[in-house]
Amino acid sequence: MRQIAVLTDSTSDISKELRDEFGLDYLKMAxxxxxxxxxxxxxxxxxxxxWIYGEMRKGTRVKTVQVTVEEFTKKFTEYLEKGMDIVYVACSSALSGSYNTGRVVAEELLPNYPDAKIACVDARNSSMGEGFLAIEASNLAKEGKSVEEIVATLENDRDYYHQWCATETLTYLARAGRVAAGKAFFGNMLGMKPILISNLKGENFxxxxxxxxxxSIEELANEVANNIVDPENxxxxxxxxxDESAANMLKEAILAKVNVKGVYMGIIGPIIGASVGPGTVVAYFKGKKLEL
Amino acid sequence: MEIRKIDGALLNDLFKAGLGNLKLQEQTINELNVFPVPDGDTGSNMRMTVENGVKNAPETENVGEFATAFARGVLLGARGNSGVITSQYFKGISLVLKDHETVTIREFADALVQGYKTAYKAVVTPTEGTILTVCREAIELTYEKVTDDMDLEALIKLWLVQAKKSLEETPEKLAVLKEAGVVDSGGAGLIAIFEGFLRYLGGEIFETDISSSEHGPTQVKMVSKDIFNADSVMQFGYCTEFILQLQNSKCNPAEFDIDEFIAFLETIGNSIVALKDEDIVKVHVHSFEPWRVFQKAQQYGELVTLKAENMDIQNAQTEAEKKAKKAAQHKAIAYVAVCQGEGIIELYKSLGCDIVVNGGQTMNTSTEEFVEAFKELNADNIIVFPNNKNIVMAAEQARDIYKDAKVHVVKTGSVAQGYFALSMMDVDETDVETQLETIQSGIENVTTVSTTRSIRDTSVNGVVCKENEPISIVDHTLVAADSSVIDSTMKAIATVEDIDDKEVIVIFKGQGVSEDDANELQSVINAKYPCAEVGTIDGQQDVYDFILGIC
Structure with missing residues (x-):
């Protein structure tokens, strides 16, 4: 039976430690x-x-580049050459074009590898929402599930991953065209923190x-407590x-309300960071089915 | 003159005289201010309140008809708490007079009794030592002395003796008055009105200003037949204006008597403004017979410019424009706020306020202004942010009068509270209960710190301040004074409960301070309260150098 490589991309914000633990690789954006x-x-x-968040605070414009065709070709070929199938867990297609590019490149490459399979899965989420889905894929692969089985499970489970995020402002997201928000969230609102979820379409809402x-941190912790399912496991x-202190405060606030197995602490990477802006803090977990 | 019967025309003259005397004392009354904050506007508020009654009073002999219409006008013009109380006082008086052709002095005294009773009822918790006490005690102590053959002048004289005594005792009843060393300003205003009555009865005549709004040149428009046609009956006449060059061939320009000319205009028109400057005469008059105005003018010279505009058409057009505008903008919830300062007004508009009425500390919005604002809106619900405790009553009166929408007055006591409430809400929300809850949660726990200048040497709550020295108020209490605006503000902030736990501090910078001052204040606050997020908005308000919202 062919082995399965699970790939994700720069928006998954998945640390080296976790990548090593779950045998994941990722496609680099820029x-x-x-x-x-x-x-x-x-x-x-x-x-x-x-440094990058400091530049943003100074007003330097930080732009992002999706996974290039070159990067896809290189990484896909690397695993295909090893005789492996590929499951690529992509950043929400509402936020990045990488999912589509991945599919195009896969179709280009597959005729040369008649027995191989490449499946691209739209995570409809980003950061660790996407990362958790990649971890799930890796676990399924280890259990010996087929590419088709993995895809079916991921396409079902992506509706259960929650993002509860508080940003300083929606300015960065709005400038990047990566937010769905009514006009109530714009204008001069000192001290107001917009709360963003990733909705069923994979948009930041x-x-x-x-x-x-x-x-705002207290509110995020409340939402984690209200929406999480089976926290102990x-x-x-x-x-x-x-804003490490905000992350620590959020962790403590969550632990005060729910008994979870553990908390991965991490940094929002450069791609997601460029969209949400400095000062953002976010929690990801698996919970009730998303309603929006 | 011995007067034992009061009719509508007499009451009209009395109130004109009352207003005239109130105007003379307006400034003095403004200065009777308990608080060192320059909100000393009771005189102006009462003047504007009564003025609206006089302006809208009908020419009628019937005392009931007059009093009812007058009281309605006063109510609509009511500004500030004293103004609102005054309006209720006159309303009470009108309740007794309303079914009478004329009244006796005793009946008039009864009306004064009803006046204070109605005024007391209008106030949720009546405070003694205010205008309420004065209007009550004045008639209580006079009433037993009223006789059947007493004339009006005697009644007013007795009333004034008691009222002045009562006014002098107000500081004994209200500690804030005593501390500031002043008597109650509202009571003083009421006395000024009654003094005007007495001066009129003594034969004095007061000039009443005739003001008119300036009309700019109007665009020539096609007049629709719907507006004015063969069957129309003219209602408003012509707005007639001209400039007359007096001619030596027709008269002696130096001897031309403008008063005589005005007397003529009064026979055929109203809203008259007429001025003579050497050999030029400028006239504005509303008349049904403009040709007679021009004809008369030509007896003395030639017209340099002239115009006569059909005011029925003008009126219909503005009404139609208003209507069209209104129909286009139906909303489930509309928002009206009272603010002062260009920056703050802009901010409120950007946060979704439909109408921002320019007003506040020194210019209390009247009931009528609120009603006018409501009329411009087409909404099922109107939420009002008064942003000043002195405006809440006027807003609530407007709410009670206005029938075309459900009006909700939220109790924002400052522009900072209003700002936080607005920034919490979603302008697109259509459920008014949800919206009111959001707004309420936005107001809660917001403390306002304001820094202004003391208007005189005084001492309040043990805080001693010199004239023109920066003073700072937390919500409604003066807590600090200092020669530096920054230090005064910082002292006040330090007194805010749980200040170290506060998360947001918004600074509204006033006109009276520089950008450097604002930057300095922000960095001082940042350094002292690192947990709070601090930001500055260029509010451009007058009176207050800084207004801070803390929550």
């Missing part, structure tokens, strides 16, 4: 800061997260706003964009 392009590495070899940092993720 960021341009002040016109200069850098690979969107999740291991930060060329710059620190603080501004669902409410909360006044003040502490209150799952790891959840808390990530931040250059």
């Amino acid at each position: 960021v341009t800061v002040d016109g200069k392009e850098y690979p969107a590495s999740l291991d930060y070899e060329q710059y620190t997260p603080s 501004a669902i409410k706003k909360v006044r003040g940092r502490k209150s 799952q790891m959840i993720a808390v990530l931040h964009a250059d």
Whole structure:
């Protein structure tokens, strides 16, 4: 039986530790800061997260580049050559074109590998929402599930991964065209924190706003508690964009309300970070089926 | 003159005189201010309140008819708490007079009794030592002395003696008055009105200003037959204006008597403004016979410019425009706020307020202004942000009068509270109960710190301040004074309960301070309260150098 490689991309914000633990690889996107392009590495070899968020705070425009055809061709070929099938867990197609590019490249390559399969799955989520789906894929592959079985499970389970995110502002998301929000979320609103979920379509959806940092963190913890299912048996993720103390506060607030198996603490990577902006804090977990 | 019967025409003259005397004392009354904050506008508020009654009063001999219409006008013009109480006082008076052709002095005294009773009822928790006490005690102590052959002048004189005594005692009844060393301003205003009555009865005549709005040049428009046609009956006449060059060939320009000319205009028109400057005469008059106005003018010279506009058409057009505009904008919920300062007004508009009425501390919005604002809207519900405790009553009166929408007055006590309430809500929400809940949660726990300048040397709550010195108020209590605006503000912030746990501090920068001052305040706050997120908005308000919303 052919082995299955599970790939994801730079938006999954999945740490080296987790990638090693679950045998995952990822396709690199890129960021341009002040016109200069850098690979969107999740291991930060060329710059620190603080540097990139610092630039954003200074007003430097940070743009993102989706996974290129070249990157897809290189990585897909690498695993196909090893005789493996591929499951690519892609960033929400509502946020990135990578999912589509991946499918196009797969169709280009597959005629050369008649026995191989490449499945691209739209995570309809990003960051660790996407990361958790990739971990699930890896576990299914280990259990010996087929590519088709894995895809079917992921396409069902993606409706159960929750994102509860508080940003400083919607300015970055709006500028990047990556948010669905009514006009209630714009304008001069000092101290107001928009709360974003990832909806069934995989869009960042501004669902409410909360006044003040502490209150917004408390609100996120409440939503985790209200929506989580089977907390004792799952790891959840808390990530931040250059605001570690907020992430720690959120972790403590969640633990005060629910007994989870554990919390992966992490950093929102450069791609998602460029969209949500510095000061963002977010929790990902598996819970009730999404309603929106 | 001995008067034992009061009719509508007399009451009209009395109120004109009352207004005239109130105007003379307006400034003095404004200065009778308990609080060192320059919101000393009781005189102006009462003047504008009574003025609206006089302006809208009908020419009628019937005292009941007059009093009812007058009281209605006063109610619509009511500004500030004293204004609102005054309007209720006159309403009470009108309740007694309403079914009478004329009244006796005793009946008039009965009306004054009903006046204070109605005024008391209008206030949720009546405070003694205010205009309420003055209007009550004045007639209580006078009433037993009223005789059947007493004339009006004697009644008013007695009333004034008691009223002044009562006014002098107000500081004994209200500690804030005593501390500030002043008597109650509303009571003083009421006395000024009654003094005007007495001066009229003594034979004095007060000039009443005739003001008119300036009309700019109007665009020539095609007149629709719907507006004015063969069957129309003219209602408003012509707005007639001209500039007359007096001619030596026709008269002696130096001797041309403008008052005589005005007297003529009064026979055929109203809203008269007429001025003479050397040999030029400028006239504005509303008349049904403009040709007679021009004809008369030509007896003295030639017209340099002239125009006569059909005001029925003007009126119909503005009404039609208003209507069309209104129909286009039906909303489930519309928002009206009272704010002062260009930056703040812009901010409120950007957050979804449909109408921002310019007003606040020194210019209390009247009931009528609220009603006018409501009329411009086409909504099932109207939510009002008064942003000042002195405006709440006027807003609530407007709410009670207005029938075309359900009006909700939320109790925002400052522009900062209003700002937080607005920024919490979603303008697209259509369920009014949900929206009101959101707004309420936005107001809760918001503390307002305002810094202004003391208008005189004084001491309040043990805080001693010099004239023009920065003083800071937390919500409604003066807590700090300092020679520096920054230090005064910081002292006040330090007194806010649980200040170290506060998350957001918004600074509205006023006109009176520089950008550097605002930056300095922000960085000082940042350094002292690192947990709070601090931001500055250029509010451009007057009176307050800084207004801070803390929550």
